[in-house]
Amino acid sequence: MQTDQPRPSRRSRLVRVILGRLALSLLLGLGIVAGLILGDVVAIPNRLNPFTPLRVADDVNWLTRLKLSRLERDREQCRAVLADAPVVHRSVADRPLDKGCGLSDAVEVSRSSIGLNREFTATCPLAVAWSLFETHVLRPVAREQFGQDVVRVVHLGTYACRNINHRAQGRRSEHATANAIDVAGFVLADGQQVTVQADWVGGNSRRSAFLRALRNGACNVFDVVLSPDYNEVHHDHFHFDMGSHRACR
Known part of the structure; x- marks a missing residue:
C-alpha cells in the first residue's frame, strides 16, 4: 500500500532554488577572487593572503591557525618559516615511533x-608556534602589564614518553x-x-592579570592551551601543544 508523501510547497521549492543559486554565486565569486590573488592581479598583505606562507613577523589573525596547520603537513615550508624566525635551533634526527x-x-x-x-626539543610546528607566542603575546603583554620585557622563560620541558596527565592507561600525551x-x-x-603556581590565584593582581592574558593570547596560536583552570595537574604550569584536538582552558 502506497502512502502519499507531502509535496514540497511552491514557496519551499522557490527558497531552495534561491539558496542554491546564492551558494553557486558565492563559490564562483570565491573562485574569481582566488584567481585574482594567485595571479597577482590583486595585491593584498601577506598576513591577509591565505595562499602565502606564514611569517612569524606578521600579526596574528584569523588566518594564522590555517597557515600553522599547513606546516604540520609541509616539512620544508615549516623549516623555511622557522629559519626566518628569531629562534636559534638545530635539526634533530627522526626517531621512529x-x-x-x-x-x-x-x-x-x-x-x-x-x-x-634550558634548551628544548620540539616539533617544527611547535617551535614556530612558540616563536609566534613570544613575538605577539608574551612580549607585548609584559610591556602592557609591567612596562618592561620578559628576559627569561622557565619551562618544564617538552619531550616525555608518557600518557596524558601521567596516567598508567589511556592516550599518549x-x-x-x-x-x-x-x-x-x-x-x-x-x-x-612571575610563576603560574604562586600568581595564578592569590598572588599579585598585576601578575595574575599578566598570566591570564598570556593564557588567552596563547589560545590564538596553539591548538591546546591548559592552565590551572583546567585541573589540579596543571596547578603550576601552562600546557601548550599543537596536537589534533582544540581546547582553551
Whole structure:
C-alpha cells in the first residue's frame, strides 16, 4: 500500500532554488577572487593572503591557525618559516615511533627572542608556534602589564614518553612526540619572577592579570592551551601543544 508523501510547497521549492543559486554565486565569486590573488592581479598583505606562507613577523589573525596547520603537513615550508624566525635551533634526527613515543621533524631550540632556562626539543610546528607566542603575546603583554620585557622563560620541558596527565592507561600525551611544552614561569627585566603556581590565584593582581592574558593570547596560536583552570595537574604550569584536538582552558 502506497502512502502519499507531502509535496514540497511552491514557496519551499522557490527558497531552495534561491539558496542554491546564492551558494553557486558565492563559490564562483570565491573562485574569481582566488584567481585574482594567485595571479597577482590583486595585491593584498601577506598576513591577509591565505595562499602565502606564514611569517612569524606578521600579526596574528584569523588566518594564522590555517597557515600553522599547513606546516604540520609541509616539512620544508615549516623549516623555511622557522629559519626566518628569531629562534636559534638545530635539526634533530627522526626517531621512529615506539609504543607511541618518538620524534619526527623535530628541532632543538637553544634560544629564542627571550632567554630560556634550558634548551628544548620540539616539533617544527611547535617551535614556530612558540616563536609566534613570544613575538605577539608574551612580549607585548609584559610591556602592557609591567612596562618592561620578559628576559627569561622557565619551562618544564617538552619531550616525555608518557600518557596524558601521567596516567598508567589511556592516550599518549603530545609530550610523547615533543609536540607540547609546559611553562612554569617568567623572569622580568628588573628580576621580578612571575610563576603560574604562586600568581595564578592569590598572588599579585598585576601578575595574575599578566598570566591570564598570556593564557588567552596563547589560545590564538596553539591548538591546546591548559592552565590551572583546567585541573589540579596543571596547578603550576601552562600546557601548550599543537596536537589534533582544540581546547582553551
